[in-house]
Amino acid sequence: MPKRIRLNFIEKNCPTVDNIGMWRHPDSRPELYKELHYWTDLAQLLEEARFDAIFFADALGPFSTYGNSRDTAVREGMSLPINDPLYLIPAMAAVTEHLGFAVTSSITYDHPYAMARKMSTLDHLTGGRIGWNIVTSNLNSAALNFGWREQLEHDRRYDRGDEFLEVCYKLWERSWEDDAVVRDRQRRVYTDPSKVHDIGHEGEFFKVPGIHLSEPSPQRTPVLFQAGSSQRGRLFAAKHAECVFLNAMTPEETKYLVDDIRSKAKEAGRDPADILFFPRFVPVVAPTEREAREKFESYLEQVSTEGTLALLSSWSGIDFSAFGRDELLAFIERKGNGSQYIADYLSRASAERPLTVPDLAKLYAFGGIENVAVGSAEQIAERMIAFADATGIDGFNVAYAIRPASVRDFADLVVPELQRLGRVQSEYEAGSLRGKLFGHGDRLKPGHPGTRTELNANAPTS
């Protein structure tokens, strides 16, 4: 039986995700992010289409690498204004029963004692449907606004992250025993004090002597998502992640990363199959290929060269505002090495006329044009299946070109085709998000580092 393809939908609590410029399209409603009914309608649509989860990205500061200024990001509505994604989840959970919620929340500017309660609260309210996308944040603008002189150095952010998670694991997995809350009216015991334990954590970054504030939630630890692609980030993912989100890449790069992180997970004592991989995917679908191509052309007209380069600047740390055509071309040829798509684009386009900066920027439209698939439902489904079978991934993070039209198109056209082919679910299984994704119950799998923390029995009590 071929492997089931899991579907997450990507959103962000702001006008644009990585679809820079698309807010201008006549069908686009970027301002809907402020409306509660947009999110509750979306949740119901995704549940009807049997999506596994919605994935919320986030950003804690303006993108300002490009031209050393935030002006492009402000003008293009690029992840700015941006509201907190955590507050969308309770309303979406109230109108659904099965849809999962994977939410980005930074560990660099939060405290594990507070973060653990946030996630436990959401896991209780959603009945065990919470995933947490652990990010360390890479925006200098965020560090400054949280009062830091500069960002913590890259690898140190992950060191702090390891300890942050250790504290969370202790709070989630060890502080309250399963049968601590008894609500025994006769004996007058709501919670048995002998079954609630101080964690006694004293580390390099954190001291948390006491107990978790929340009683055990259905999953205890939320399903752990991660997206680090640096060497240190991949080690972090191999250790902690249950789901890995991959961004903008060829099948070859995808397979390389999947194999690398799985092998690092094995070295860390985990079963490599216990990590699920989700590359980003931008479908542009219509009833016929011709209509899809027309639709895509109408999108390409709205691509913002400056905005796209500003996004690329923030991702790469390179200021492309000073780059001319030749320097940009050289960058792309160096970075795009190995991508047949990019090689073809460059040779095909330059055969007709010299490529301009806007031509080159289009390669990064929608957050990386290689992630875009244009066609009929059959064509899109075929491409998804071929990509999944060639790379060992487990599903897709489906991104949109246009809010709200693209997700409706995908749900109406592509999902039924994938269901017909037996590659996505037509009905939900019962249980928590972790149970649905992995089939081994609601809790972390034994052997995951979250199940192996020990409390400090000698620590003074809180």
Added chain:
Amino acid sequence: MPKRIRLNFIEKNCPTVDNIGMWRHPDSRPELYKELHYWTDLAQLLEEARFDAIFFADALGPFSTYGNSRDTAVREGMSLPINDPLYLIPAMAAVTEHLGFAVTSSITYDHPYAMARKMSTLDHLTGGRIGWNIVTSNLNSAALNFGWREQLEHDRRYDRGDEFLEVCYKLWERSWEDDAVVRDRQRRVYTDPSKVHDIGHEGEFFKVPGIHLSEPSPQRTPVLFQAGSSQRGRLFAAKHAECVFLNAMTPEETKYLVDDIRSKAKEAGRDPADILFFPRFVPVVAPTEREAREKFESYLEQVSTEGTLALLSSWSGIDFSAFGRDELLAFIERKGNGSQYIADYLSRASAERPLTVPDLAKLYAFGGIENVAVGSAEQIAERMIAFADATGIDGFNVAYAIRPASVRDFADLVVPELQRLGRVQSEYEAGSLRGKLFGHGDRLKPGHPGTRTELNANAPTS
């Protein structure tokens, strides 16, 4: 026309609020706090009864003053386990149109850059129905778990609080101009960069150079609630608060505090009438007085002496576990000075037989038995009106004895009586929470310190 009485309902995302022991009552469903449908049903009930708002209390650590141990709090389910209240609001907002939400969130363990975005997000999602109960947190257990060696000293917490609010005001009121977001598809401008300003804040406690992450929400600044009763706390309230929550007191004490804070507000350059006061009130109502008294007797049977004294210990900082009957009696006579109710109780009870510790603890049942009113709907309404007219308060924070029965009783019996007497609203006005409470529009009233902050134009940009 007599002054309208405003109604807030008090809740907490945990098994018990201050109704210690009541979870044992056969009608009580303390565990409902974990269920999303409890909160959405409650929101609809409160909106049908035309409550102005729901008020969420919170605690960030176990109550452990009593016997220098958290065991009593754990055993009695006293504000523990406790989930984060912020996440209840979006789901409750999705099923209502008018109900306001006042939520407790501590400024001592959060950062203003993050807090400002949380509140703006909630104000957007609720369409301008957010209030924020600003607390500085007084639990040492919370300080320790956030990695502090000990709590910041009491008055310093308020100094930090003043600066915390100054940063929030700059972010909410000054960073984005009203017409910054233009979404001009022709000119390709989502937001006009010249209308989004760095706040350039550099203070004793915080450095926040940059811009607010959120665009202006309906109210910009949430309606500001405060409950400080110390001298420094009252100065803080007089400066910032639009609504003040008062706890457990006689009409005389209430009037004294109302007059004192209003006079401090006047000294701070504000109109004393711009602060609304809400004492805590626990109605026990039934169709007849006799039935109400029977109901109350069934509640009194469940009062936990140890739990009640533990609550009083956490409030007062005095460990009552070591107190015998005589010491407790002396404490009550000293602290209860001026309360006719307490004087009567002590003399009446001791005339029959020597008062025991459980007898004395009952004075603090339900968070202060003087706040409890027992009777028919007419009697309860009469008492509320008399109290309001005698003290100059503006409404009540209605607390419950039993979840979920008490609020239904109040909504079904007392609200119609108050409506019949023309003292509470029968229909909502349109507009934001601030607009509904004060009638001067959605935004802070000119003259409030939040409207008087200035940006640092010379600060380096973020």
